[in-house]
Amino acid sequence: MNTPNATKSQLIVIGNGMVGHHLVEQLVEQGATEHYEITVFGEERHLAYDRVHLSEYFSGRDADSLALSTAEYYAEHGIALRLSEAVTAIDRDKSEVTTPQGRYAYDRLVLATGSYPFVPPIPGNDREGCLVYRTLEDLDAIRAMAETANTGVVVGGGLLGLEAANALRGLNLDTAVVEFAPRLMPMQVDSEGGELLREKIESLGVQVLTGRATQEIVDGEASRHRMVFQDDKVLETDLIVFSAGIRPRDDLARDCGLEIGERGGVVIDDRCLTNDPAILAVGEVALWNNSIFGLVAPGYQMAKAAAATLLATASGSQDGSFKGADMSTKLKLMGVDVGSIGDAHGDRTPGARMFRFLDPIKQQYRKLVVSSDGKRLVGAMLVGDNSYYDTLLQYYANRMDLPEDPAALILPSSEGAPTLGPDALPETAMICSCHNVTKGDICATLDAGAVDLGAVKGETKASTGCGGCAALLKSVVDHELEARGVEVDKSICEHFAHTRQELYDIVRVEGIKTFSELMEKHGSAESHRLGCDICKPAVASILASCFNEPITDAAHIPLQDTNDTFMANMQKNGTYSVVPRVPGGEITPDKLVVLGQVAQKYALYTKVTGGQRIDLFGARLEDLPAIWGELIEAGFETGHAYGKSLRTVKSCVGSTWCRYGVQDSVGMAIQLEHRYKGLRAPHKIKFGVSGCTRECAEAQSKDIGVIATENGWNLYVCGNGGMRPRHAELFATDLADEQLYRIIDRFLMFYIRTADRLQRTSVWRENLDGGLDYLKEVILEDSLGIGEELDRQMQTVIDAYECEWANAISDPEKLKRFRSFVNDARPDPDIIYTTERGQLRPA
Amino acid sequence: MSSAIAAKTMTQTWQTLCTRADLVPYSGIAAWVETPEGPAQAAIFYLPGYEQELYAIDHHDPFSHANVIARGIVGDIKGQLVVASPIYKQHFRLEDGQCLEDDSVALRTWKVSFKGDEVWIEA
Numbered sequence: 001m002n003t004p005n006a007t008k009s010q011l012i013v014i015g016n017g018m019v020g021h022h023l024v025e026q027l028v029e030q031g032a033t034e035h036y037e038i039t040v041f042g043e044e045r046h047l048a049y050d051r052v053h054l055s056e057y058f059s060g061r062d063a064d065s066l067a068l069s070t071a072e073y074y075a076e077h078g079i080a081l082r083l084s085e086a087v088t089a090i091d092r093d094k095s096e097v098t099t100p101q102g103r104y105a106y107d108r109l110v111l112a113t114g115s116y117p118f119v120p121p122i123p124g125n126d127r128e129g130c131l132v133y134r135t136l137e138d139l140d141a142i143r144a145m146a147e148t149a150n151t152g153v154v155v156g157g158g159l160l161g162l163e164a165a166n167a168l169r170g171l172n173l174d175t176a177v178v179e180f181a182p183r184l185m186p187m188q189v190d191s192e193g194g195e196l197l198r199e200k201i202e203s204l205g206v207q208v209l210t211g212r213a214t215q216e217i218v219d220g221e222a223s224r225h226r227m228v229f230q231d232d233k234v235l236e237t238d239l240i241v242f243s244a245g246i247r248p249r250d251d252l253a254r255d256c257g258l259e260i261g262e263r264g265g266v267v268i269d270d271r272c273l274t275n276d277p278a279i280l281a282v283g284e285v286a287l288w289n290n291s292i293f294g295l296v297a298p299g300y301q302m303a304k305a306a307a308a309t310l311l312a313t314a315s316g317s318q319d320g321s322f323k324g325a326d327m328s329t330k331l332k333l334m335g336v337d338v339g340s341i342g343d344a345h346g347d348r349t350p351g352a353r354m355f356r357f358l359d360p361i362k363q364q365y366r367k368l369v370v371s372s373d374g375k376r377l378v379g380a381m382l383v384g385d386n387s388y389y390d391t392l393l394q395y396y397a398n399r400m401d402l403p404e405d406p407a408a409l410i411l412p413s414s415e416g417a418p419t420l421g422p423d424a425l426p427e428t429a430m431i432c433s434c435h436n437v438t439k440g441d442i443c444a445t446l447d448a449g450a451v452d453l454g455a456v457k458g459e460t461k462a463s464t465g466c467g468g469c470a471a472l473l474k475s476v477v478d479h480e481l482e483a484r485g486v487e488v489d490k491s492i493c494e495h496f497a498h499t500r501q502e503l504y505d506i507v508r509v510e511g512i513k514t515f516s517e518l519m520e521k522h523g524s525a526e527s528h529r530l531g532c533d534i535c536k537p538a539v540a541s542i543l544a545s546c547f548n549e550p551i552t553d554a555a556h557i558p559l560q561d562t563n564d565t566f567m568a569n570m571q572k573n574g575t576y577s578v579v580p581r582v583p584g585g586e587i588t589p590d591k592l593v594v595l596g597q598v599a600q601k602y603a604l605y606t607k608v609t610g611g612q613r614i615d616l617f618g619a620r621l622e623d624l625p626a627i628w629g630e631l632i633e634a635g636f637e638t639g640h641a642y643g644k645s646l647r648t649v650k651s652c653v654g655s656t657w658c659r660y661g662v663q664d665s666v667g668m669a670i671q672l673e674h675r676y677k678g679l680r681a682p683h684k685i686k687f688g689v690s691g692c693t694r695e696c697a698e699a700q701s702k703d704i705g706v707i708a709t710e711n712g713w714n715l716y717v718c719g720n721g722g723m724r725p726r727h728a729e730l731f732a733t734d735l736a737d738e739q740l741y742r743i744i745d746r747f748l749m750f751y752i753r754t755a756d757r758l759q760r761t762s763v764w765r766e767n768l769d770g771g772l773d774y775l776k777e778v779i780l781e782d783s784l785g786i787g788e789e790l791d792r793q794m795q796t797v798i799d800a801y802e803c804e805w806a807n808a809i810s811d812p813e814k815l816k817r818f819r820s821f822v823n824d825a826r827p828d829p830d831i832i833y834t835t836e837r838g839q840l841r842p843a
Numbered sequence: 844m845s846s847a848i849a850a851k852t853m854t855q856t857w858q859t860l861c862t863r864a865d866l867v868p869y870s871g872i873a874a875w876v877e878t879p880e881g882p883a884q885a886a887i888f889y890l891p892g893y894e895q896e897l898y899a900i901d902h903h904d905p906f907s908h909a910n911v912i913a914r915g916i917v918g919d920i921k922g923q924l925v926v927a928s929p930i931y932k933q934h935f936r937l938e939d940g941q942c943l944e945d946d947s948v949a950l951r952t953w954k955v956s957f958k959g960d961e962v963w964i965e966a
Contacts, residue, residue, distance in 0.1 A: 076880070461944070494921070530869070530890070532918030533927035533934075558869035562914040562929035565870075570929055574909030817872075821884070822861045824875045828884070828910050830903075 008037040009107035011310065012097055014087045014252065016042030018051055019283030019299035020112030021068050026307035028077050035311070038079045039104060041097075043086035046136055047071065052296055057139050058167045065834045065843045066136075090256040092276060108278055108310055111253060111266060112303075115246035115284035115294070120155065124217030129224055130240045133164040142241060146171040149238030151223055153177070155214065156243035157184040162333045164241045165206050169334075176207035176235065178227070180244070183210055188329070188340040189365075192358055193383040196365045200336045200384070209235070246294055248285045261287040270321040272306040282306045288322060298325030326397065330389045339382035339389040342396050343369055349378045355407045359384075366410035368392070370402065377402055380410075391428050391438065423479060431473055432462035439476055446480050452489065453477045471758055472723075492757060493534040495519070495527050500682065500757045504542050513547060514555045515539050537561050538757045541644055544680035545752045546793070548800035550807045552814050563642035566818065567804050568624055573831055573842040576624060577617040578604070579641035580631050581677065584651045584669030584689075585612030594634040602627055605839045611648035611686065613639060618840055620827060622820045628805040637677075637803040644758070645680045646687070649673040650698065654691025654708065661691030663708030668737070669697075672706070675741060678801045679748065679794075682755040682764075686721075700728045703761040704744060709733070713740050717747060717775075720762035729765075729772055732780060742791070746779045749790040855879070860887065860955075860962045871913035871926065873902045876953065878966045885953060886913035887962065888926060888937060897957065898937040899964055901950035904928045905942075912950070 011032070013020055024040060027033065042048070049066040057066065074081040082099075089098040096105045117132040119125050129145050132138050133154075146152065152168035154161045157179030168175040177184070183194025184201070198208045213230045220226035223236040248265040259267040259275040265287025272280045283299040284292060293299065301322055308320035328341040344367070346352035351372030358365050366388060369379035377395040382388055388410060395402060395409070403409065409428070427440035437460045445459045456477050457463055463473045478488045490499045496518075498506070503518070512518045518539060519529050531539075540559035544551060551557070551564050563569050568576035580595070595614050599606045605617040619627055628638075641647060649672050652658065654665030669689040679685070688699030689706040699705030705716035711734040719728025732743055755764040768775060777783040808814045820828055833840040860874045866889035876885045876899075884902035902910045907930040915926040917937075925934040925943065934943040940950030954965040 458944070495919075526922075528893070528919035528922070528924060530893075530917060530919040530924065532920055532925075533916040533932065536916055536918065554868070557867065558917065561916065562911070565914065570911070570914075572907060572909065572930065574904075574907070574911045574930075816865070817867060820873060822865045822872045822874045822887070826875060830908075830910055 008035060010105055011036035011038045011108045011110070012104060012106040013038065013040045013110045013112055014097070015112035015114055015283070015285075016040050016044070016048045016081065016083065017112060017114045017283065018048055018068065018296050019114070019303050020110075021048030022300045023110060023112060023282055023303035023306055024074070024079060025069075026304050027310065028079075030307050030311050032307065032311055033077050033079070036108070040074070040079060040081050041085050041087050041099065042081070042083045044135060044137070045084045047081070047083065049136065051134075054133075054136075054139065055163050055167045055170075057136060058143070058170050060836050061834065063136055087252060090252050090279075092256050092279075095278065106278070108280070110306060110310075111274075111279065111281040111285055112283050113249040113252065113285045115248050115292075117242060118245045118247045119242045120214070120244050122214050122216060124225075125242070127217055127225060127240075129238060130217065130242065132242050133160060133167070139167075142167070142239070143171065145239050146173055149173055149224070151175070151237045152239040152241065153227065153235065153237040154241045154243055156245065157181070157208070157210065158187060158243065158245065159185060159329075159331065159333070161243035162201070164243045165201075166334045168239070168241065169204070169206060173239065174207075175205075176209060176237070177201070178212050178214065178235070179208070179210045180213050181210065184208065185338065188338060188344060189381055189383060190345060190367065192356065193338075193365045193367070193381055196358075196363055196383045197336060197338065200363060201334060204334055206334070246284060246292075248287070248292055250285055253281070253285070261290065265292050268302075268322075270305070270323060271309040271312075272302055272322060273309060280306045280309060289324060291324075293325055293327070295325070295327060295329065298327075301325055328393060328396070330386050332386070337382065337384055337386035339380070339386045339392075341380040341389070341393055342377070343379035344381040345369075346379060352378060355410060357407070357410045357412075359412070368406055368410055370406055374406065375401055377406070377409075390430055423483075431476060432460070437462035442473070442476055443480055446477070446484065451486070452481075471763070475763075492538055493532055495523050495529070495531050495535045497524065498522065500538055500542070501754055503539065504545075504753055507539075507542050508546055513543065513549070515543070515559050516555070531559075533561075534757070537564070537644075540564070541680045541682065544645075545797065548678065548680075548797045550802070550804060552804065552808050552811075552817075554813075557817070566621060566624060567628075567638055567642055567808065568619065569642050571617060571842070574621075574828070575617070575831060575842075576619045576621065577615050577641075578619050578624070578627055578631075579609065579613050579615050579639040580636035581639040581673070582613045583673040583677075584649055584666050586651075586666055586670060591634060591636065594631070594636075598627055598630050601630075603833075603840055605841055609641075609648075612650050613641070613648060615641070618833065618842075620820065620831065621818055622825075622827070625809050625815050625818050629809055632803070632806055632809065638805040640678060640804075643678075643680060644682065644684050645678060646673070646676040646685050649687040649689060650702070651689045652691050652694075652696035654689075658691055658696075660694060661708070662710055663691055663713065665689045665691035665697065665706075665708060668706060668708075668713070668740075671737070672704075672741075672744070675798060676744075676748065678804070679752075679797055681748070681752050683758055683760045685748070685761070701725065702728060704728075704747075706740065712736050715740060715743060718761040718765035720760055722760070724762075726762040726766075731772075731776065743779060745794040746787055746790040747775075749793050750775075750778060750786075753790075855965050857963050857965050859958075860964050862962065863957065863960045866962065869917060871915065871917065873910070873913035874964075876964055876966045883951070883966070884910050885964065885966075886915075886926070887955060887964075888913075888917055890917070890924070893924075897955045897962065898924070899953040899955035900926070900935065900937060900940050901952070903950070904930055904933075905948055905950070906931050906933055 048068045085099045087097045087099050096103050117134045152173035153176045154165045155178050157177045165175050165177045184197045215228045218226050220236040224238045227235045250266050253266040266281040268281050268286045282302040305320050305322040330339045343349050346369040353370045355368040364384035367381040371378050380392045429439045431437050445456050450456050463470045481488050491497045536559040568578050599616050607615045609615050649669040651665045651669035655661035656666050686702045687704040688697040688702040690697040690699045691708045700716050701719050701721045705728040707714045713735045715732045716728035717731045720726040832843040834843040868891050871886045871888045876883050885899045886902040888898045902912045904911050911929050914929045917926050924937040927934050935950050940952045942948040
């Protein structure tokens with residue numbers, strides 16, 4: 001379009017698919033725009049989009065949300081993006097490419113033309129209603145055709161074929177899959193696995209025909225088409241989708257005389273160069289070491305290597321080359337787990353030995369392929385349960401020594417009872433599934449010299465993903481260090497040489513009311529005395545447990561996690577969810593209406609939580625005060641869903657309505673919720689109150705479970721749902737209301753006082769020396785003589801309660817904190833929503 | 844003042860952001876900043892009484908892709924002043940934006956200072 005910039009080389013990229021776009025990103029990241037004037041041609045009208053999640057287009061995702069980039073991104077980096085403009089020829093002598101719109105000179109050229117779906121040469125394959133499954137346009141065509149169809153057939157039972165079949169099913173067509181091979185997914189699974197897969201997919205209502213070669217497609221009698229198979233059997237259908245594999249789109253390369261592999265594909269070397277050093281190829285059009293890689297990850301690796309190659313010439317340095325890629329995959333197809341690792345069939349490994357496990361009832365199949373000496377895992381196959389995948393992949397990818405009995409890796413675990421403590425966990429136990437870190441990895445890190453939790457985290461990245469394993473990781477590391485004779489430093493962090501319990505006692509005994517005072521008197525002198533994200537929220541919690549001052553007071557605000565700061569739960573896109581208190585789950589119709597109105601007004605996604613409340617998602621930071629203004633006006637108060645505090649008291653309906661209820665469980669739940677609302681603890685606390693032994697409130701899975709008897713209430717303690725469920729234990733029986741409150745008061749305060757940071761009641765109980773008997777002595781018999789003190793402490797907290805949101809919105813100074821930006825009312829433009837099932841959700 | 848980045852920052856100018864009263868002591872706020880590349884979101888942290896009282900660092904969290912860094916907890920780890928992302932808790936050095944958990948990741952930073960009671964940023 002413009003005259004070429006004389007100082008920069010011209011770089012042309014043909015193809016704006018996933019890999020072509022990734023190349024652009026790599027070029028931008030590596031600074032190529034300083035050396036190259038880049039032009040990208042895409043024949044589709046869409047910007048590069050996520051083809052891996054293409055089928056979601058049918059389940060409500062639109063083209064925009066599948067897009068991998070924006071026109072602005074290209075413009076911002078000065079890259080010319082020419083969509084709907086297909087390159088028709090490459091002239092290597094003149095170094096230019098031709099499109100219907102013009103000719104463009106290049107210094108370097110990258111082919112990222114990808115592949116096209118292979119349509120078997122069956123007579124009739126071009127009839128109307130015979131389609132492929134590759135682009136958004138293809139999907140639009142399928143959708144349009146499906147409107148007048150009742151039945152659909154997918155030709156090809158591979159990965160994409162099954163995805164296509166699922167899509168047809170989603171379009172309400174009677175669906176069948178026809179596969180030429182004797183089984184589904186012939187590349188990934190063997191006959192046993194294929195059989196299981198067939199059963200599972202048939203149980204979803206999809207007909208599976210294997211070992212069928214279609215001879216021709218002709219007019220049908222009852223439907224639009226009739227497929228005639230080799231054995232003269234026929235199948236009638238209205239719509240046919242071909243998904244019989246891919247072929248590299250190498251025609252441009254062929255026409256200009258580049259070297260092409262025997263079965264197609266532009267031959268490239270480790271630097272992604274073709275036999276013409278001005279031209280590179282990446283992705284599914286490229287043939288490396290005689291292989292085409294039909295997955296996106298290898299394509300991305302090629303893109304990275306290609307960018308390095310392009311910059312090596314420009315800047316004189318070189319790093320990064322393509323060295324092949326692992327084709328292991330883990331998939332969920334139509335709800336069926338399929339995993340394939342390395343040489344899953346074992347036909348590429350001489351002398352390979354196989355272990356197989358088949359459970360026809362649970363419909364699970366697992367296969368291990370082991371090297372001839374039995375020491376290494378060379379491949380694996382999983383159908384029906386991918387939970388083994390991460391561990392197996394570790395053995396494979398890291399060439400780890402297999403256990404003496406490799407079969408143990410695929411046999412179902414026979415542990416009947418839940419394991420107690422880190423000691424009981426096997427070496428293979430996955431501690432951090434974000435980064436695939438097992439207990440064995442952690443032990444190996446410790447054996448290699450790591451001396452504390454921080455070092456283990458740094459070495460393994462464990463607990464740096466979602467963080468859900470932080471507590472488990474810490475207990476494993478502590479346990480293993482102790483087992484190695486290392487005295488474990490129980491300091492809460494580098495700022496305080498004290499445990500949480502010690503800090504709690506210091507705060508209480510010395511009457512310390514702020515973090516800065518605590519830091520001044522007891523903090524480490526070596527630090528900047530600023531604290532960190534470990535000690536600050538812990539101290540904030542201790543101060544709140546002791547004095548219950550508003551957490552939004554200026555002295556406390558820097559201590560809080562974002563949820564406590566803004567009194568809402570941060571979600572993955574930076575917006576918040578709002579959960580008003582609904583004590584005992586009882587709510588008036590008027591209040592229900594208000595919740596709906598507020599959700600409508602602020603476009604919030606609404607969901608009923610597991611704890612009998614209504615969660616309003618997607619609130620922008622700046623909208624929180626207005627939302628809460630309306631909720632408080634309607635009589636709601638803050639639900640503390642954001643805090644390490646009492647969350648909810650779940651109840652059944654009890655004697656209010658139920659014909660079996662023996663006590664008023666709703667009334668008791670409301671009493672308890674109001675009594676302990678706002679109580680801050682080492683971890684969140686949940687209660688349940690059931691009106692009879694049928695236990696409809698599931699009270700025994702809660703920290704505090706209360707179950708009605710003919711004579712009063714039975715109290716259960718230290719139960720837990722979550723990652724490691726634990727049943728609560730019976731603590732006291734047939735209690736009157738006042739007795740019940742008294743015991744719970746003391747129990748909770750003793751927990752708050754003695755538990756570790758972020759320790760649930762269940763874990764606290766498991767680590768309690770003397771066990772339940774000791775706890776009963778302390779709470780029920782007051783063996784330590786602290787009963788009255790605990791009572792007083794609880795009363796202080798109860799008396800100091802005020803609704804945190806009511807406090808915040810009555811204070812203009814506090815409200816200032818709820819601005820997205822201090823200097824502008826512009827909303828954050830990066831918060832983007834899409835719709836799903838009629839509601840907004842993050843795009 | 845750093846001459847190492849001078850070449851890239853030639854077109855930078857000082858601009859006013861907000862006042863001291865808008866800041867939250869020992870914590871952060873977010874602000875829009877006009878940069879030569881367009882508007883950017885910056886997280887401004889205020890540490891009254893410290894040798895350097897103001898820091899400006901990218902508000903965008905590269906791990907979650909949400910604009911939330913200003914809402915993280917400020918702290919010091921092994922002598923370095925950091926903010927912890929409120930989403931997945933990675934730590935970023937206030938001084939230069941370096942992520943402590945991942946060498947390959949660093950946030951942008953800007954120079955920021957008081958002029959009287961006003962907060963100014965160079966971008």
